[in-house]
Amino acid sequence: MWDRLNRIFRLAIKELYSLKADPVMMVLIIYTFTIAVYTVSTGAKFEVENASVAVVDEDRSMLSMRLRDALLKPFFREPVLIDAAEIDDGMDAGRFVFILEVPPKFEEDAIEGRRPSLRLDIDATAMSQAGNGASYIQSIIMQEVAAALPNAVAPQPINLVVSARFNPNLMSTWFAAVMQVINNVTMLSVILTGAALIREREHGTIEHLLVMPVTSGEIMLSKIVANGLVIVVASVLSLLIVVERLLAVPIAGSIGLFVFCAVLYQFSVTSLGILIATASSSMAQFGLISMPVLIVMNLLSGSTTPMDSMPRWLQYVMQLSPSSHFVALSQAILYRGAGLGAVWPQILALTIIGSAFFAIALIRFRRTLADAR
Structure with a gap:
């Protein structure tokens, strides 16, 4: 058991070095969790401002x-x-x-x-x-x-007092900033893991792994751990520095609970990235396949429009996507300050969906390695 964990750890370190040696990916990660979050949050507003x-x-x-x-x-x-x-x-x-x-x-x-x-x-x-x-x-x-005209207008029969919770000033920046980070977690998790596998294949280093005393499961876990760790760290730094400090958006809940859920989420979306990569023969093909998948996952996850506004059948379909559960628990934790007792159903759903995605991706990954032999 310890030998297996040691091999996964060393392979994960190798993945981190490979990522460090790829300047394009490093710039993409930094841009996505800094400039992209800030510009989208401050530029794409839903409330009325400077309307002609x-x-x-x-x-x-x-x-x-x-x-x-x-x-x-x-x-x-x-x-x-x-x-x-x-x-x-x-x-x-x-x-x-x-x-x-x-x-x-x-x-x-x-x-x-x-x-x-x-x-x-x-x-x-x-x-x-x-x-x-x-x-x-x-x-x-x-x-x-x-x-x-106080005497010309009939008095109102009731006095309605509206109280907006969690976002009292109804500022779209408060919503857009956090949701942009969540959407970027999904997007980069798929892209980084898929690109890591395709990079191994294009550089010919996949053959080096095949002659090493490691299993396909260990290779896949190392890619998930390394790339997932980078995404989680980048998202937390983005929340603390860009969202909370630069944009002055309050984070109501526990960052620790969010990190735990984000790590759990990584097993499903990074597995999806590997699954798409096993069906792709090149980086260009991987991008074409992953693009519509990511668009659907982000637009129908509840981060852009509420789940309740979707057709009933589509709501049921989106329960099979890990992104909808991650968005729901992230909103509960970061907006409403919810604890573990409130989000455990989404955590359970993420565990089940992540296990299924991981198993399917592992089967496909083993076949890919077998073909490479």
Whole structure:
């Protein structure tokens, strides 16, 4: 037993030296967990920020001016006054995401209680901004009208108090930063292990391993341990330095529990990388095969869109993917501060799926080594 562990350890050290000698992979790892996390988190935002808005003010009253002045930065740019004839051209050219139309005698009708209508045109090609911005503008209008005409607006029957937990300011950066790290763990785990195997084959060093007193299982475990260790260390450093320090995103839960789950996750995704590599004859073919697999795993894992919004049958299918369980437990730990008692079902699922992936990959890997002999 100790001899086997010693052989796996020495083979893993060899893998680390091979990775160190590959500058392209080293740059990819550093870029993926630093610049990529920072730029995506700060650039791809879901909340409304600096949205272009125009106002067609046919009333020119104090109330209409108050509504226009209430559309403030950083949510909206300074509103642009336009004529009704410019609406179609402005929307067609994409100059405005929102156009608010105030009809004539708006203030007079509001004071008299005739419930006048406002029209809000939205460029829905900017989907996330359109949905959130419409809610923002609706809320702003209701607040301003209620403040300007307290006697003309009927009081609300209830007072609804909204409390947003885990992300009180509803900042997309808090969500995107952590999820970008999680997605990068999946992507690089597959790429590094698959590339390591193909690199052995292209450099001819796989034949050297075959004449050594090591088994196929030991060779495969060494690749999983070495590349998985690099990914876990890089992801933890990214969380602590880039996410928590640079982006000021609070990490609510235990980093130690996350590391344990990430190590467990490595056995499934790195095994998947080896499985894809055994079906590939070159690095280019490996990239073409792994690309659609990674896209599906990331987009349908719950890191981009909620699992509940997917069709029921697809939710069941994605339970066979380790990425969906890893995303669920990572969100529970890092966002909500969940402990082991809350995430043990996902840990159990990762263990079962990882064991299945490892067994299938090992069978394929043994066949590949047998063909190489």
